[in-house]
Amino acid sequence: MNVKVLSKKEILEKVKDERQKCIVYTRVMGYHRPVESFNIGKKAEHRERKQFKEC
Secondary structure, three states: OOOOOOOHHHHHHHOHHHOOOOOOEEEEOOEEEEHHHOOHHHHHHHHHOOOOOOO
16 A cells, blocks of 8 residues: 655645634733734733643
């Protein structure tokens, strides 16, 4: 059996038409905002945040 293993880039190119943008929201000062609307500094701060889970 000859099975071709596709790279990540090849897989993404193959399903490009089926993909859709994912909008990430975060809570800021009591309301929710999309992260894509943040300025450069706020986006960097968001990437550095630690995730935690309440018990």
